[in-house]
Amino acid sequence: YAYLSEARRWGVIILPPNINRSFRKYRGNKNSIRMGFMAIRNLKEKAILHILDARKSGDFTSLADFFMRTDLNLADAMSLTNAGCFTxxxxxxxxxxxxFKIACNYLRGGTGGNILPSFGNGELSHHEKIRLERESFGFPVSEHPLTPWLPLFAxxxxxxxxxxxxxxxxxxxxxxxxxxxxxxxxxRxxxxxxTxxxxxxxxxxxxxxxxFQEFGDILHWETLFIISGTVEESFGVYSVTIEKMASLQQWVRHLNRKRIFWAFAQR
Known part of the structure; x- marks a missing residue:
């Protein structure tokens, strides 16, 4: 994640996994990086090798073609789906x-997926897209993990x-x-x-x-933080000596409770 984030700050475009363009590992091309199948959580190594082997005879042209040329289990197929590989x-x-088509292929033996049900406009909301990215990769690809919280930080x-x-x-x-x-x-x-x-x-x-004794434990269960500390400089290198830190979500809940209290007190 850190490398992708740094690359994005340098103007490199991060491309999501693609069933015809991704390989096992990440691959760069000019000013872009294509995420590899290895980035997808719960996608087995055996499935990755099987896809790459099937693709040696040419790109997949449709979901039907993918079904014909591969033999993956439903869990791996849905991992690919949620990662956006078939988009x-x-x-x-x-x-x-x-x-729906993939579920029908596996659960109904390849039948029943041609007549599609109505899902409204069927498009994922931004929140749903970010949720799927977190589930698929462990982090959001479309935005920085702090982005939803930025309005609260102003x-x-x-x-x-x-x-x-x-x-x-x-x-x-x-x-x-x-x-x-x-x-x-x-x-001792x-x-x-x-970092x-x-x-x-x-x-x-x-x-x-x-x-460390006071706040070290939260490092075992949290990844987003608010810290308070003094900025130090040594030989041109800057660091922060932390004095206090908190889980970002806990800090936001505390902030909201204070807002509710003052709103109530001013009535």
Whole structure:
């Protein structure tokens, strides 16, 4: 995820998996990167190799052609569907119609999928699309994980790209957890180094022993954070010494409770 996010900031276009264009691994082409089948959660390695082998005789021309030339189980086929792999293969069909045809092929022995039911306009809402991306890849592809929260941050947090302007000052930042490294002090006390990222840049943080003891546990169950800390600079490298941190969702709930309280108090 971190590499894709950094590539996007450099103007590289991230292309989703495609049944005819993707390979096992990610592949770059000029100013774009095509996600590989390996990015799809729950898609078995055996299924990936089977698809690539079947494709040696040419691109799949339709879902019917895909069914004829492959022998995947329903779980793998639905993983491909939810990852959007068939979207360009059946341009006239919505996600729901594609899922219906695939389910019919497996559950009804290839029959019953030609007469499509009505799903309204059948198009996925933005929320549904992001949900499927999270389920398929573990992270959203169409937007940064912090994007839905940005309206709540207005005027309350700083951006990672501006950290150098706040050396010696205490600031708040939001971030997606990218990497962690536990270390020990000379007194053998545990501390931790974090790499976080917002929609503007990646930044490094330090949890010294006392703060690590207080907040370290949430790193095991959360990936989106609000932190408060002092910006440090050493040999041109900037980092944040964390003083407080919280789960982003918990922080938002706390913020909403305060808003409700003050709205009630002012009646």
């Amino acid at each position: 360009k293969l059946e341009l006239g069909l919505t996600h729901q119609h594609i899922a 005027g309350k947090i700083k951006k990672a790209k501006d950290i150098s302007r706040y050396v010696g000052k205490t600031i708040r930042l939001a971030g997606v957890l990218i990497a962690t490294k536990v270390a020990s002090t000379k007194k 006390e545990s501390m931790e180094f974090l 976080l990222e917002d929609e503007t840049d990646i930044y490094e943080c330090v949890l010294f022993p006392e703060v």
